[in-house]
Amino acid sequence: MPEVKRGALRGLALAVTLVALGAPNAWAKVTPDGTTESDTSTSKPSGSVEGDTLASSASGVIVFDRSKNGSGKSAGGVTSTSSWTPPPCYYAPKYTPEQLQKTLEPTWEAESTGYQWDAQQRDRYVNGHPYKDFNKDKSGEGYWWDSYVPESQVGNPGSLDCTEPIFWVDNGDPPPGNVPDAITPEILAQLAYAEIRVPSTTVELAPQEATKVNLPTWAWLDAAKFKPVSVTASVPLLDIQATTTAEPVSLKIEPGTGDAVTYPTSGECQINADDSIGEPYAKGKAGETPPCGVKYLRSSGEGSYELQATITWKIHWTGTGVQGEQLLPEGTFGAEQDVVVQEIQAVNR
Numbered sequence: 001m002p003e004v005k006r007g008a009l010r011g012l013a014l015a016v017t018l019v020a021l022g023a024p025n026a027w028a029k030v031t032p033d034g035t036t037e038s039d040t041s042t043s044k045p046s047g048s049v050e051g052d053t054l055a056s057s058a059s060g061v062i063v064f065d066r067s068k069n070g071s072g073k074s075a076g077g078v079t080s081t082s083s084w085t086p087p088p089c090y091y092a093p094k095y096t097p098e099q100l101q102k103t104l105e106p107t108w109e110a111e112s113t114g115y116q117w118d119a120q121q122r123d124r125y126v127n128g129h130p131y132k133d134f135n136k137d138k139s140g141e142g143y144w145w146d147s148y149v150p151e152s153q154v155g156n157p158g159s160l161d162c163t164e165p166i167f168w169v170d171n172g173d174p175p176p177g178n179v180p181d182a183i184t185p186e187i188l189a190q191l192a193y194a195e196i197r198v199p200s201t202t203v204e205l206a207p208q209e210a211t212k213v214n215l216p217t218w219a220w221l222d223a224a225k226f227k228p229v230s231v232t233a234s235v236p237l238l239d240i241q242a243t244t245t246a247e248p249v250s251l252k253i254e255p256g257t258g259d260a261v262t263y264p265t266s267g268e269c270q271i272n273a274d275d276s277i278g279e280p281y282a283k284g285k286a287g288e289t290p291p292c293g294v295k296y297l298r299s300s301g302e303g304s305y306e307l308q309a310t311i312t313w314k315i316h317w318t319g320t321g322v323q324g325e326q327l328l329p330e331g332t333f334g335a336e337q338d339v340v341v342q343e344i345q346a347v348n349r
Contacts, residue, residue, distance in 0.1 A: 061092050061148065062188065064195055065232040074200035078193075078246060078313055078331025086150070086194040088158035091175065092183040093143035093237050097134040100125065100144045100166065124165065135168050142170040143237065145182070152194050185242040185319030186326070188233040192244035193315060193328055195231040200335040201309045203251065206281030210340040213299055216263065217339070218290040219253060219309075220278030226311065227275075242319030246331060250312045251277045251292065256305035256339070259298035263290050300341040310334030 095103060104125065108118040123129045135144070147162035162181055169175050175182035203219045211217040226248050234241035251269040253262050269277050269292035278292030296305065310332050316325040 061094065061235060061237070062183075062191065063234050063236060064192065065234070066195065066197075068230045068232075069195070070197040070199050070229045072199065074335070075197040076200065076333055078196055078198055078315070078333045080329045080331055081312070082329045084329045086153070086190045087181060087187055088153040088156050089147050089149050089160070089162035090181045090183050090187055090191070091145050091147055091162060091164065091179055092235060093169070094146040094148070095144040095166070097136045097139050097144070101134045101136075131168060138168075138170070142168055142173070145169050145175060145179075147181075150191060150194065183235055183238070183240075185240050185322055186317075188235065188240065189242035189244045189317035189319055189326070189328065192231040192233040192242060192317070193331075195233070196229060196244060196246050196313075196315070196331070198229055198246055198248075198311070198313060198331075198333045199226055201226070201251070201311045201333070202335060202337055203253070203278075203307075203309045204280065205339070210342050211296060212342055212344045213296060214344070216288075216290050216295045217293050218279065218281035218285075219251075219269070219293045220280050221251060221276060222280075223272075223275035240320040242317050242322075244315060244317040244328065246313040246315045248275075248277075248311050249314045249330075252308075252310040252312065252332075252334070253292070253294055254308040254310070255294045255296065256307050256336075257296070257298070257300075260294055260296045260305075263293045263295070267294075294339075296339070296341040298341070299343045300339070304338040304340045306336045307339045308334055308336050 104121060107113060108121065111118065125131050125134055135142075144166050145168070146166045147164070149159045149162075153159045164179055167176060167179070181187070201221070203221055205211070206218045207215075228245055228247040230243055230245040232241060232243040249271055251271075253267045253269065255262065271277050279290065281290070294307070311334060313331045313333070315328040315331055317328060318325055
């Protein structure tokens with residue numbers, strides 16, 4: 001069987017396995033032996049090996065610390081402002097020598113993948129071309145690496161592109177240079193990007209209940225309502241980690257109708273020195289132009305306009321062996337809110 005097809009089958013089997021596991025929730029982690037366990041602790045696991053399995057304390061290939069992430073029903077993931085997306089698959093430690101034997105031999109015995117492929121596999125992992133007896137003589141000195149598909153990427157384009165056959169890496173050695181998707185602090189940072197959750201954006205408006213045609217409506221966000229969030233991803237077995245942080249930088253206001261003007265004209269309200277956005281309306285400012293806001297030119301009639309408020313988040317990361325903050329593409333997340341616009345009622349005397 002051609003190598004690409006074999007790799008694709010293995011990737012497909014992994015995707016099916018992840019689904020069969022019951023679609024692990026946001027805090028589940030996939031272990032090197034294919035099981036899952038709850039990631040309820042943020043303490044650093046050890047990398048020890050007990051017998052022929054990786055110790056449960058080290059079983060999370062990638063462990064996510066979400067203690068500083070956004071939370072709540074309204075929180076959600078950011079959308080990259082560019083075409084960039086997190087890695088759809090990657091390579092990382094997955095088996096001890098004994099685990100790989102227990103994984104492959106039943107497949108060979110079942111003869112479900114064909115004699116030729118089984119013979120090639122035995123030749124590669126048992127007969128010494130290039131590995132002998134699953135590298136059992138090197139137990140405790142390294143791990144077999146294989147492909148993984150992040151839960152969020154299952155079924156997405158590229159999720160079956162990690163087609164390299166299972167390979168061995170000694171402890172302390174880098175993975176082969178011809179494997180570009182082997183796990184690194186940078187890839188950890190990108191995977192943590194996909195785990196970032198930021199709060200939904202409901203801006204304060206004045207007037208609150210209903211605004212009037214041609215009356216400037218002030219909009220603002222208090223600094224206490226949105227703060228930087230971060231997720232740390234680590235591979236305890238390799239002693240590498242990366243922390244990805246999202247910081248709010250601006251608010252984009254879209255009135256929900258072409259019959260409106262925004263303040264500023266671009267609708268992009270920058271963050272203030274105190275981390276707030278805009279300025280709260282105060283008595284006596286009725287004749288002033290708000291630094292952040294909107295003016296509707298037509299009534300919403302019996303309904304309302306859906307104002308879209310979107311926060312842009314600057315996203316950067318730091319990690320093992322990296323000097324200073326490294327940038328990732330900015331992300332956005334927003335929400336809609338109803339705005340009722342009424343005609344100003346003239347009073348005849």
